[in-house]
Amino acid sequence: MSCLFTKSVRYLSFSKTAPSILLTKEREPKTYYDAVVVGAGHNGLVSAAYLQKAGWNVCVLERRHLIGGAAVTEEIIPGFKFSRASYVLSLLRPQIYKDLELKKYGLKVYLRDISAYTPLLKPGGLDGKTRSLTLGMDSTQNAKEIAKFSHRDAEKFRQYESELERIIEAINPLMDSAPLHLHYLWSSSFSDKLRFLSAVKRLIKSISQMGTDFPAFYKLMTSPAAKILDKWFESEPLKATLGTDSVIGANISPYTPGSGYVLLHHVMGELEGVKGAWGYVEGGMGAVSQAIANCALDHGAEIFTEKPVSSIITNNGKTEGVVLKDGTEIKAKAVLSNATPRTTFLDLLPNGSLPQSLLDELRLFDFTSPVTKINVAVNKIPNFLANPNSGDNIVMPHHRSTIHINCEHMQQLHEAYIEAQMGTFSSRPLMEMVIPSSMDHTLAPPGCHVVLLFTQYTPYKLAEGKQWDDQTRNQYADLTFDCVEQYAPGFKASVIGRDILTPPDLENIIGLTGGNIFHGAMSLDQLYLNRPTTVLSNYRSPVRGLYLCGSGAHPGGGVMGAAGRLASQAVLEDSKLLAK
Incomplete structure (x- = not known):
């Protein structure tokens, strides 16, 4: 279906104004x-x-x-x-x-059956012809996908997921309870000491439940994600796809100690009783x-x-x-x-x-952030060279997932990080693209779509006294669109409008420090x-x-x-x- 919204317009970041919305029956707050x-x-x-x-x-x-x-x-x-x-x-x-x-x-x-899709610019894999990696909720299908790059990795992936699941199960109670508070130990209050003892018991119970998985948990907490993933896998597209979870939203590289915990944090979710599931909200x-x-x-x-x-x-x-x-x-x-x-x-x-x-x-x-969010309105679904659409503007299974752009090998993620540490945005930004309108049709006019690009690395302060203004925002957005275009030709021509939120914009508009x-x-x-x-x-x-x-x-x-x-x-x- 063709998009019914055809007006061409270019939007910049701004704080939309609207009449005050009173969500209660009271006109003004009470005293x-x-x-x-x-x-x-x-x-x-x-x-x-x-x-x-x-x-x-x-x-x-x-x-x-x-x-x-x-x-x-x-x-x-x-x-x-x-x-x-x-x-x-x-x-x-x-x-x-x-x-x-x-x-x-x-x-x-809307639960997603496919969680991650990583297209490749050049064919690879064991046969030299593989163009993408797709991961989802079906473990058998995951093994088939990974085996295109490494038979060893296909076997190890289930073990890797099982270890993470056991660790998450052990630490889940810590996510739902107050942490150990050292000052309670020195408090004269009996109730404070009871709270301290309760937190100690929960911590000990979680560690005990891990059993032989505790060394793996300790490594996740302290090691670079790259070290952990290198231990498990040999395929670069697989490692980079998993490695994005170790840096997303964080001003670190997969080679930074502690990035393993960021990876763990992003896989401990659950939706509709399905462990590790991700979804779009209507x-x-x-x-x-x-x-x-x-x-x-x-x-x-x-x-x-x-x-x-x-x-x-x-x-x-x-x-x-x-x-x-x-x-x-x-x-x-x-x-x-x-x-x-x-x-x-x-x-x-x-x-x-x-x-x-x-x-x-x-x-x-530390409130440092590498994130620039770009929200895009398009008049047709992106068409990836790695997995072409079966028809004009037809939503494919991979469109429902998180699409990883410029995430083909770990060094690529690291290089993007290094560039930003010099005060400039990455020349090939790491991108997580999602298209929620692929499942939720309330978000865009018929045939049109919303494409959300979560990108990094972009420093809060640019080098040489440059400021994040309309020129630099658009310069960065144009660069990211050029990258997407390499994977999905025609993307730039499909853009109706865009909203660009750099780190200062996220601070000023949303209220996120840094x-x-x-x-x-x-x-x-x-x-x-x-x-x-x-x-x-x-x-x-x-x-x-x-x-x-x-x-x-x-x-x-x-x-x-x-x-x-x-x-x-x-x-x-x-x-x-x-x-x-």
Whole structure:
């Protein structure tokens, strides 16, 4: 079917304006709530839903014109709905899915049968004629695909997946519970010591459950992903395809120690009871946030857009509420911040609220990002040379997967990283392309498609004093399109419009410090009991009543919701203390 949308237009990055959308029956927030949540990202909405269900009176304040944070859907180009930042779903914790009854509240997910597709520019494989690698949920078919490159790798792949599955099963309880908090050990509070002992028991249980897999887990936590994948496999297309999970969203190379954990983090998801499955959300990723919001609203929470918070009110080391940008004060006994750690503790808190040593530590927290997201409207489905379409504008199985561009060998990923460390964007960027409209027909006019390009490496600051402006944005986007064109000729001619979000744009528009999609790097020194710092790793802060509920807290980034749920649990545990 031909696309019915034919108008040619060129779009740049911008923050779309719209009338204020009041998601509650109240015109304006009340002057007092039990809890105020700063930011309507998915974690903040999860916190609000859990607290409201527990009987608290909760208000969510969002600075933008729509909810969702990075899990947002925006109609940047008329008729085309983009998952503007996050783009696929897998990591959302099953307990949250169940507790908040997200299916009941409108969440519909299309499971992908094919997970990864890597086209090759030149034929390769054992026969010298193979043009692509396709991986999915069918282990037998995976073995056939991998065997085109290496019979040994085809046999080892099942063992590799089984080892990862066992490790994930062992650490899953750690993802759904508060981390070990060292300061509880030194606390005089009996309840704090009990929490410490509970966390120790969970940690020991997870390690014990790993058994003989513990050395492999330790290597994943500390080793370069390249070292781990080299141990398992010999085929470069397979290693590079798997290796993208070790760097995606992270300013590291597959050869960087600790990149193994980033790989592990991206394979620990589950959808509809299927381990490791990824899917597209009907209506885009904003529909995830909306389903969570629907649950919160149904239980009585109030959610407001275009209500930016300028500061958090404190008095004698205690939170008393927030002040909006227009000067309105909203009092509360608890404030939960879905903003990044830097925004929360360095921008919103009054000077003198935190010890200088903690402020110094927070300033060292790494928010470096290599990501530029390019959202594209096209008038036909891409046609890859490696696997040509069976007909004009016909969706093929590989269109439903994550398509890896410039990911044919590990050194290619590393070279792209090295270029960006010199202050310039990669000449052959690593790209994850997804086409959610291949399964969700609500996103684009008939025959048209939305193509989402998650690309790296692009530095936050360019060398030689250059700025990310319209010229440099378009220069980079043109470069990425040239790369796609090599794999899928005709792609550039199919483009109707595009939206370009560099690291500064992700920071300014979405609110991600440094443009980092995880609210801070997922490196070993910024995980578990040290996320974002050892003092702040229990979601609480030295300011009584102030909690961090975003991805800057354990267990980190991705559309997981775990930090929001665990922060709400911390608030409920502190109910008596907060009532004083």
